[in-house]
Amino acid sequence: MPGATFQPSEAVDFLVIGAGAAGGVVAKELSAAGFRVVVLEQGPYLHEKDYTHDEVKYTYQAGLTNDPKTQPITYRKNESETAQPRKAIEYGRQVGGGSVHFTANYWRFHESDFRERSLYGAVPGTGLADWPIQYADLEPYYTKAEYELGISGLAGANPFEAPRSKPYPLPPMPVKSSGVLFERAARKLGLHPYPAPVAILSQPYRGRAACVHCGFCESFGCEMGAKSSTLVTVIRAAEKTGRCEIRPDSYVRKIETDARGRVAGAVYFDSRRREILQRAKAMVLCANGVETARLLLLSQSKAFPHGLANSSGLVGRYLMWDNGAFASGLFDHPLNEYKSIQATRVLHDYYEADPKRGFYGGGGIDARFDYYPASFALSGLPDSAPKWGAEYKQALRTYFTHTMGLLSHSSSLPQERNYISLDPVVRDAWGLPAVRVTFDFHPDDLATMRWLLAKQVEILETAGAKKIWTMGFSIEDNMPSRHLMGTCRMGNHPQRSVVDRFHRAHDVPNLLIVDGSSFVTSARQQPTATIQALAYRAADFAIQAAKRGELG
Amino acid sequence: MPFTRRKWLSQCVAATAASGIAAAQRYAQDAVRSAAPPAFQSFDAATGAEIAALTSQIIPSDDGPGAREAGVVYFIDRALGTFDADRRQAYQRGLAAVQKKRRELFPQSSSIATLPPAGQMELIRAIEHTGFFALLRKHTVYGFLGDPSYGGNRGGVGWKWVGFENRMSYQPPFGYYDAQAKGGE
Numbered sequence: 001m002p003g004a005t006f007q008p009s010e011a012v013d014f015l016v017i018g019a020g021a022a023g024g025v026v027a028k029e030l031s032a033a034g035f036r037v038v039v040l041e042q043g044p045y046l047h048e049k050d051y052t053h054d055e056v057k058y059t060y061q062a063g064l065t066n067d068p069k070t071q072p073i074t075y076r077k078n079e080s081e082t083a084q085p086r087k088a089i090e091y092g093r094q095v096g097g098g099s100v101h102f103t104a105n106y107w108r109f110h111e112s113d114f115r116e117r118s119l120y121g122a123v124p125g126t127g128l129a130d131w132p133i134q135y136a137d138l139e140p141y142y143t144k145a146e147y148e149l150g151i152s153g154l155a156g157a158n159p160f161e162a163p164r165s166k167p168y169p170l171p172p173m174p175v176k177s178s179g180v181l182f183e184r185a186a187r188k189l190g191l192h193p194y195p196a197p198v199a200i201l202s203q204p205y206r207g208r209a210a211c212v213h214c215g216f217c218e219s220f221g222c223e224m225g226a227k228s229s230t231l232v233t234v235i236r237a238a239e240k241t242g243r244c245e246i247r248p249d250s251y252v253r254k255i256e257t258d259a260r261g262r263v264a265g266a267v268y269f270d271s272r273r274r275e276i277l278q279r280a281k282a283m284v285l286c287a288n289g290v291e292t293a294r295l296l297l298l299s300q301s302k303a304f305p306h307g308l309a310n311s312s313g314l315v316g317r318y319l320m321w322d323n324g325a326f327a328s329g330l331f332d333h334p335l336n337e338y339k340s341i342q343a344t345r346v347l348h349d350y351y352e353a354d355p356k357r358g359f360y361g362g363g364g365i366d367a368r369f370d371y372y373p374a375s376f377a378l379s380g381l382p383d384s385a386p387k388w389g390a391e392y393k394q395a396l397r398t399y400f401t402h403t404m405g406l407l408s409h410s411s412s413l414p415q416e417r418n419y420i421s422l423d424p425v426v427r428d429a430w431g432l433p434a435v436r437v438t439f440d441f442h443p444d445d446l447a448t449m450r451w452l453l454a455k456q457v458e459i460l461e462t463a464g465a466k467k468i469w470t471m472g473f474s475i476e477d478n479m480p481s482r483h484l485m486g487t488c489r490m491g492n493h494p495q496r497s498v499v500d501r502f503h504r505a506h507d508v509p510n511l512l513i514v515d516g517s518s519f520v521t522s523a524r525q526q527p528t529a530t531i532q533a534l535a536y537r538a539a540d541f542a543i544q545a546a547k548r549g550e551l552g
Numbered sequence: 553m554p555f556t557r558r559k560w561l562s563q564c565v566a567a568t569a570a571s572g573i574a575a576a577q578r579y580a581q582d583a584v585r586s587a588a589p590p591a592f593q594s595f596d597a598a599t600g601a602e603i604a605a606l607t608s609q610i611i612p613s614d615d616g617p618g619a620r621e622a623g624v625v626y627f628i629d630r631a632l633g634t635f636d637a638d639r640r641q642a643y644q645r646g647l648a649a650v651q652k653k654r655r656e657l658f659p660q661s662s663s664i665a666t667l668p669p670a671g672q673m674e675l676i677r678a679i680e681h682t683g684f685f686a687l688l689r690k691h692t693v694y695g696f697l698g699d700p701s702y703g704g705n706r707g708g709v710g711w712k713w714v715g716f717e718n719r720m721s722y723q724p725p726f727g728y729y730d731a732q733a734k735g736g737e
Contacts, residue, residue: 053718056698060690061635069638177727212721333728338716340726373697373716378690388610388676388689393618393713400714401727 003239003246004036008278012036013546015266015280017252017295020097021528022515022535023286024230025145028237029539030284031244035546038245038278039238040268042291043093045248046100048232051221058219059375064101065090070429077440077475083423088437089321090480091288095248096221096231098288098482099528103218103342104199104227106151107364107526108142108533111135111162112352116521120353123360125442126413127318131520132492132501135162141533141540149228149532150205153197160192160348172344173202173211177335178404179344182367185463191349196366199228199528200341208232213340218370250276253432255283255299255308255511262510269430282510282551284542286535289319289484289516293420294435296488309505309513314498315488316420319439320412320522322483324363325449325473327456328380328405329465330398337369337404350455351524353411361448363410363524365456369403376400382469406459408452409525412485413442420487441475449473483527488517502541503534510551514538590623590703594632594640598663600625602647605665607692609672617709619692627695627704628688639687646684653678 006012014030016023019041031037057063066073066089074083092098112119114131122128139162145151147169155167172195175183179195186193200217201210211226225232238244249271256277258264265279285292293316299308307315343366353362371380377396380403386392418440422433453470460468471477491497494506499518505511514535516527523530545551592600607619607628619625632640654661654675661667664675679685695704697711705711711718725731 052699054699054701056635056694056702060694060698174724174726175730175733176724177729180729180733213723213726214719214721331729334715335727335729336715337727339722340724373711373714374694377693377697377714387680389673390612390614393611393614393616396714400716 003244004242006036006038006245008276011265011279011281012038013280014038014282014284014542015040015278016284016286017266018097018285018287018291018515019095019230019235019246019248020092020286020288020515021099021230021531023284024096024099024233024235024238025532025535026284026286026514026539026542027244027246028234029536030542031238031241033543034243035543036243037238038247038280040250040252040266040278041095041246041248042251043095043097043248045095045246046221048221048223048225051223053214053216053220055372055374058101059372062090062219064092064094064219064221066093072426072428072434074423074426074434074436075479076436076438078417079438083436083438085426087480088439089290089435089484090482091290091484094231095235095246096229099199099229100221100227100231101219102199102528103370105343105366105526106146106153106197106199106529107346107524108162108164109135109138109523109530110160110348110351113521113523116353120355120360123413123442123444126415128360128414129489129491129496129520132490138530138533138537139163139165141536142529144536145529145532149199149230149233150201150208151197151199151228152202154195157194158192158346158348160351168197170202170205172196173198173200173341174213174344176337176340176344178337178367178369181331181335181404181463182345182406182459185459186347188462189459191347193345193347196343196346198341198343201226201228211341215339215341216372218342251430252287252295253298253430255285255295257299257301257303257308257508261303261508263508273430282512282542282546284512284514284538286515289487289519290420290435290437292513292515292517293487294422297420297422298432304507309488309498309507309511311507312495312498314496317416317418318414318486318489319418319420319437320414320485320519321439321478321481322525323410323412323441323445323449323473323478324408324525325410325453325456326405326407326471327453327460328382328403328469328471329460329463330467331402331404331463331465334401335369335404336401338372338400342370343368343407350452357451359444359447359451360413361411361444363408363448363452364526365406365408365452365459368405368407370405370407373400376403382467384469406456408449408456410448410452411445411524412522413445414486414489414521415442439475446473483516483522483525485516485519485522485527488513489520490518491520502545503538504541504545512538512542590626592626592629594629595625599647600629601665602663603628603688605667605672606650606676606688607695609669609676610689610692611696616713619696621706622696622704622709623706624692624695624704627698627702628691630703631691636691642684642687646682646687649682649684650675650679
């Protein structure tokens with residue numbers, strides 16, 4: 001799809017950094033409103049024809065994500081340790097970003113997720129805070145995202161869901177055996193399972209074909225274009241306007257500011273590692289919950305000695321990620337869970353926090369199968385199973401088609417001590433300081449995972465599993481972590497947050513930041529729907545502000 | 553010292569990570585076109601036989617095709633010449649340590665490949681908690697169940713063994729329980 005082409009010396013109306021779940025939405029909204037937009041994306045521009053079912057490429061090498069060989073990450077639990085190289089975090093690295101290779105679960109937040117502090121009070125050791133916006137502020141944008149991108153689900157089936165103005169545009173996906181077993185057992189226990197809302201087309205929609213149930217969603221790109229990534233939806237729409245240029249293989253190293261302290265453009269390395277300055281009148285930073293903070297920290301200058309937009313010192317702080325625990329069950333008859341999408345049933349009965357539990361937190365549970373043949377053979381069997389030999393080989397044959405899992409998606413509390421910074425020693429292949437992750441669970445996060453895991457086991461028992469096993473939830477088991485949130489938190493007070501309620505940086509009037517980094521709290525994971533609703537809302541604000549001349 | 557395994561590494565063609573996948577698939581396609589058994593790219597013949605012996609204990613050829621029939625050793629050979637070139641040293645050192653262990657356990661033996669099966673299993677039990685074994689196991693699994701274009705999983709034998717149909721599309725019902733639920737509607 002040929003989009004527009006702009007010269008780097010030409011100051012475009014908006015420079016968007018990152019063509020992922022948020023950046024794609026923003027690019028389309030701004031270009032459709034008449035603005036000239038350049039999007040810089042560090043990864044390549046791939047298309048449906050480039051995607052295959054090749055596990056060597058996509059599970060062994062995690063080919064659609066950041067590569068630690070060229071972009072090392074270091075990790076430490078706390079500041080007393082020296083961070084060591086480790087793929088602690090993982091994000092999509094191509095046009096479309098994580099929306100290309102994600103599992104495509106698409107949960108809206110609950111109303112309570114925006115007001116946890118008011119509802120439950122302070123949680124020791126955390127910066128739990130209310131969002132400066134409410135669910136009602138975001139509802140129209142959730143609906144817009146669901147219709148523009150194409151989401152399948154069943155409105156009203158989840159009795160705990162927040163009010164919605166419209167049903168899903170597409171009916172839910174067909175239930176799999178895991179969903180049937182989960183639903184029967186959960187109902188027996190008095191719970192309320194419902195069809196998983198997913199960014200996958202159950203029917204043809206707006207010129208795109210429906211899912212053919214090949215089963216290769218998580219970690220893979222969809223060769224049918226049935227997964228509703230920004231790549232096959234809004235990014236194409238943005239290019240069609242003739243006002244948006246998607247520039248792949250463009251790795252931004254610094255945001256430049258002018259004498260007034262406003263963003264003037266960004267310097268990036270192109271595919272041949274030439275440094276190029278793209279000028280712009282305003283910027284929307286959508287580089288994900290980790291790279292956004294890193295880029296701000298990399299953009300130090302005399303005017304911004306601690307990094308851009310960082311007068312609060314909170315850029316990089318309050319990192320939250322995708323906590324959850326996993327239980328598996330073996331059944332008598334074949335489930336063939338490798339067919340079709342990963343998860344078809346969910347429940348939110350344990351979503352809300354409850355002070356009676358003695359800890360803060362909650363979560364959703366879905367019935368799923370995350371594995372492909374090789375990844376299953378390496379990590380899908382019980383720990384007690386043999387690791388090699390005739391019995392191992394026999395176990396693969398018995399378990400692969402007869403196993404399903406239950407995964408919890410639980411709260412990750414915002415802690416100031418969990419943060420992204422620039423590693424003082426390790427550098428990436430471009431010579432830039434590597435991302436250093438400092439992260440440890442809050443005790444309540446662990447308690448929530450343990451509590452939910454007992455519920456998952458109870459459901460599998462009720463479903464009649466003849467063998468049940470669980471995966472540990474050590475910090476190592478949760479790496480690499482996705483769903484990166486919180487590192488440029490939103491708030492009304494410039495001393496206690498990085499962006500305002502419309503995603504404008506408190507310190508830089510023509511810089512908007514919208515992606516997982518804007519999150520004040522993590523809700524119960526599955527952040528993509530909220531990232532995209534926020535992106536639609538931020539774009540609306542940017543359009544109005546630009547028209548008023550506030551962003552120039 | 554009966555074995556000198558240094559040479560095979562120096563024969564490897566250095567490949568960048570970016571071109572690794574395509575190169576691995578090209579090697580495998582060339583191997584398929586040729587009627588003769590595929591030649592090794594990274595290993596020498598003796599090393600290849602040792603690695604093949606180890607992989608055939610991880611996934612044995614008992615009541616169905618195993619690592620040997622799947623051509624796992626060729627998958628590993630290509631991987632070390634292409635996308636996993638940075639693991640060649642791990643193989644070099646790892647295999648040397650396994651040979652040392654073999655000589656300790658079986659002083660009269662001359663190679664892993666010529667040990668009787670019970671001896672090979674005893675040797676693996678002695679190394680199964682090492683980092684090299686974890687790498688070898690991972691490679692063996694991908695060589696058995698990965699895409700055949702990389703030289704392993706010949707004819708999809710690994711997929712057939714675990715019951716993976718490898719079709720581009722499926723229609724519901726997918727399994728026993730959703731079929732049952734549909735029938736009960």
